[in-house]
Amino acid sequence: MPMLSSLKFVIAASFALVPSTVWAQGGLPEGNGKDLVAGICTGCHQTDMITRSSGYSREHWKELIGTMIDLSPDQATQSAITQYLAEKFPPNTQRAAKTVPGPVQVAFKEWQVPTLGQRARDPVEAPDGTIWWAGQFGNLIGHLDPASGAMKEYQLPPNAKPHTITLDAKGTPWYSGNMNGTIGKVDPATGKATEYKMPDPKAKDPHTLVFDQKGIL
Numbered sequence: 001m002p003m004l005s006s007l008k009f010v011i012a013a014s015f016a017l018v019p020s021t022v023w024a025q026g027g028l029p030e031g032n033g034k035d036l037v038a039g040i041c042t043g044c045h046q047t048d049m050i051t052r053s054s055g056y057s058r059e060h061w062k063e064l065i066g067t068m069i070d071l072s073p074d075q076a077t078q079s080a081i082t083q084y085l086a087e088k089f090p091p092n093t094q095r096a097a098k099t100v101p102g103p104v105q106v107a108f109k110e111w112q113v114p115t116l117g118q119r120a121r122d123p124v125e126a127p128d129g130t131i132w133w134a135g136q137f138g139n140l141i142g143h144l145d146p147a148s149g150a151m152k153e154y155q156l157p158p159n160a161k162p163h164t165i166t167l168d169a170k171g172t173p174w175y176s177g178n179m180n181g182t183i184g185k186v187d188p189a190t191g192k193a194t195e196y197k198m199p200d201p202k203a204k205d206p207h208t209l210v211f212d213q214k215g216i217l
């Protein structure tokens with residue numbers, strides 16, 4: 001079970017207090033247990049998962065973190081962490097659902113992509129409100145301006161068959177070349193694609209891309 005063994009690895013790293021990847025630790029209020037939470041809970045995600053959560057009772061925190069990390073071998077740590085979380089992040093209404101009296105009309109607007117049968121997928125919104133999508137079977141990525149409805153498609157190098165797009169800090173679209181084992185980017189001004197081969201030729205099917213805080217993909 002690879003998932004379990006990687007979990008164990010993270011736990012071991014956390015207890016040694018030298019986590020392999022430490023995400024941003026901002027936003028945690030002072031208090032007993034803060035350093036433990038900052039050290040142990042940032043191995044996989046940032047503290048905003050905690051600060052933006054809907055808050056929980058101590059029992060519920062214990063149950064929730066039990067789905068991510070097994071702290072039961074160290075009761076003192078488990079207790080300090082759950083005490084801190086329950087005290088600083090009790091149940092709140094930040095993410096409470098807003099009920100609207102029904103029935104409600106919801107309007108959908110659709111845009112037909114220019115190349116048919118392209119399997120348009122995985123749209124992402126750029127900071128300027130425009131939308132990028134991957135046209136996997138069409139071997140293209142597309143760009144939509146919802147304000148005007150204008151759409152532009154960019155052909156990719158042969159057989160890239162992009163799966164997903166993510167945007168870098170400058171808004172340049174990067175795609176995973178699902179079929180030819182590449183990661184690529186497209187310059188929207190020139191339409192020129194640059195490809196990077198996966199280092200291991202046996203590595204197939206690159207999927208979902210994420211930039212870290214240093215801009216490493």
Ligand code: HEC
Pocket residue numbers: 007010037040041042043044045049050053054065068069081085
């Ligand atoms: C082994 C990796 C890992 C560790 C260590 C970890 N988490 Fe998580 N956590 C996750 C994953 C994966 C998610 C789900 C992320 C998503 O949905 O995008 C998550 C989600 C969350 C959420 C959001 C869930 C919700 O329902 O609100 C909270 C809160 C959270 N973690 C708190 C913690 C706390 C507190 C700790 C430290 C005790 C911790 N996490 C340690 C992997 C981890």
